[in-house]
Amino acid sequence: MxxxxxxxxxxxxxxxxxxxxFYMTGGEKIPSGTQGTDAEMLALLMKKTINKTxxxxxxxVRWTFRDKHHYLWDKKRHMAQVQWDDKTVLLDxxxxxxxxxxxxxxxxxxxKSQQLIRTAYEYFINDAFWLNAPxxxxxxxxxxxxxxxxxxxxxxxxxxxxxxxxxGDAYLWKLDKWGRPVSFKxxxxxxxxxxxxxxxxxxxxxxxxxxIAQTHRTKxxxxxxxxxxxxxxxxxxxxxxxxxxLSQKKKI
Numbered sequence: 001m002x003x004x005x006x007x008x009x010x011x012x013x014x015x016x017x018x019x020x021x022f023y024m025t026g027g028e029k030i031p032s033g034t035q036g037t038d039a040e041m042l043a044l045l046m047k048k049t050i051n052k053t054x055x056x057x058x059x060x061v062r063w064t065f066r067d068k069h070h071y072l073w074d075k076k077r078h079m080a081q082v083q084w085d086d087k088t089v090l091l092d093x094x095x096x097x098x099x100x101x102x103x104x105x106x107x108x109x110x111x112k113s114q115q116l117i118r119t120a121y122e123y124f125i126n127d128a129f130w131l132n133a134p135x136x137x138x139x140x141x142x143x144x145x146x147x148x149x150x151x152x153x154x155x156x157x158x159x160x161x162x163x164x165x166x167x168g169d170a171y172l173w174k175l176d177k178w179g180r181p182v183s184f185k186x187x188x189x190x191x192x193x194x195x196x197x198x199x200x201x202x203x204x205x206x207x208x209x210x211x212i213a214q215t216h217r218t219k220x221x222x223x224x225x226x227x228x229x230x231x232x233x234x235x236x237x238x239x240x241x242x243x244x245x246l247s248q249k250k251k252i
Contacts, residue, residue, distance in 0.1 A: 027193035027194040027195045027196065028185070028194050028195030029194060029195075030157075030170055030172075030187045030194060030195075031147055031155075031157060031172060032145075033145030033146050033147040033155070033157045034145060034146050034147075035143065035144065035145050035146075036146070038146035039144040039145050039146040039156065040144065042146055042154055042156050042175065042179070043137060043138070043144050043156055045175070045178075045179030046134055046137065046156065046173065046175055046179045046180075046181065047134075047137075047138060048179065049178055049179040049180045049211070050132075050134045050135060050180070050181075050210065050211045051205075051209050051210050051211055052134075052135050052138065052210070054206070054208045054209030054210040055132060055135050055206075055208070055210035056135075057208060058075060058206060058208040058210055058230050058232075059074070059075060059076050059230075059231065059232045059233070060072065060073065060074055060075070060230060060231045060232070060233070060234060060236065060237065061073045061075065061131070061206075061228075061229070061230045062227060062228070062229045062230070062237060063131055063225050063226070063227055063228045063229075064225070064226045064227040065123075065127040065130065065131075065223075065225065066223060066224060067224070067226065068084055069082065069083070069084050069123050069127055070082075070083040070084070070227070071083075071124065071127065071128075072237055072242060073128065074234075074243055077243065077247075078092070078093045078094045079091060079092060079093065079243045079246055079247075080093055080120075080124050080128075081242055081243070082120040082123055082124055084123065086102055086103045087100070087101070087102055087116055087120075088100070088101040088102075088104070089101070089116055089117055089119075089120035090242075090243060090245060090246040091117065091120050091121060091124060091246075092246060093121070093124065096117070096118075096121050097117060098117050098120070098246060098249075099113075099245055099246055099249065100112070100113040100116040100117055100120075102116075130216060130223055130225065131212065131225060132210070132212055133171070133184070134173070134181055134200075135210075137156070137158045137173070139160070141160070141161045141162045142158060142159065142160055142161065143158070143159040143161060144156060144157070144158055145157040145159075147172065149174060152176065152177065153174050153175060153176060153177075153182065154174075154175050155172055155173065155174060155175070156172070156173040156175060157170060157171070157172045157173075158170065158171050158172075158173065159171075168189070169186070169187065169188040169189060170186075170187040170188075171184045171185070171186055171187075171188075172184055172185040180203070180211075181200040181213065182199070182200060182201075183197055183198060183199045183200055184197070184198060184200065185197045186198065196218060196219070196220070197218065197219075198216045198217065198218045198223070199215070199216055199217040199218075200213040200216060201213055201214075201215050201216075201217070202214040202215035204228065206228075206230040207230055207231070208230050208232075210230075212225065212228060213225075214226070214228060
């Protein structure tokens with residue numbers, strides 16, 4: 001009897017595993033669009049709607065990703081404070097290095113420190129994308145293609161040819177008639193199933209004038225951006241420059 005139960009459980013696990021495999025490796029194929037004037041005009045409409053110009057002039061942004069990762073981003077100096085659990089990393093984004101702390105104590109130059117810095121960098125690249133991915137459609141080495149979706153929506157397929165953690169990822173933005181993102185579909189390395197869709201909703205305007213979507217609903221769960229705040233000076237967040245130690249390190 002016990003053997004039959006074990007066999008049944010193993011069989012059930014095998015069937016579930018096969019089902020999950022076909023689910024994750026299936027999905028939509030990446031569509032083919034057209035490059036050129038239509039794609040660039042649609043991209044410019046999205047750029048205006050989200051007020052990317054205001055985003056580019058925003059100095060500091062603070063936010064929390066999924067109630068787990070907490071950030072203070074110095075956009076002008078390309079630095080970020082990344083916090084999770086009892087870990088804190090002051091990250092030099094461009095150089096992918098920085099200073100690591102645990103329970104408020106510096107770890108120093110060690111393998112553990114390097115691992116935490118790498119983890120912080122990967123967290124930041126992913127979570128900053130969810131913070132304002134529409135603004136990143138205008139990065140260097142990005143291919144933009146126009147796709148006609150329906151009478152009420154136009155599509156902008158954005159493929160990242162280099163940079164970040166997973167170059168080659170593609171996103172099909174679904175835009176309303178004003179050029180505001182409603183959702184996108186993803187073809188990314190970390191999700192084997194192509195065409196997974198995420199909503200872009202709960203839009204709010206920063207003090208700088210930039211627009212940010214705070215809620216993204218997917219079949220795998222909801223991603224929320226919380227504790228969102230921007231400022232042109234660090235005094236809105238701390239009494240002293242939170243990146244002073246990292247700035248000092250960069251001078252050495």
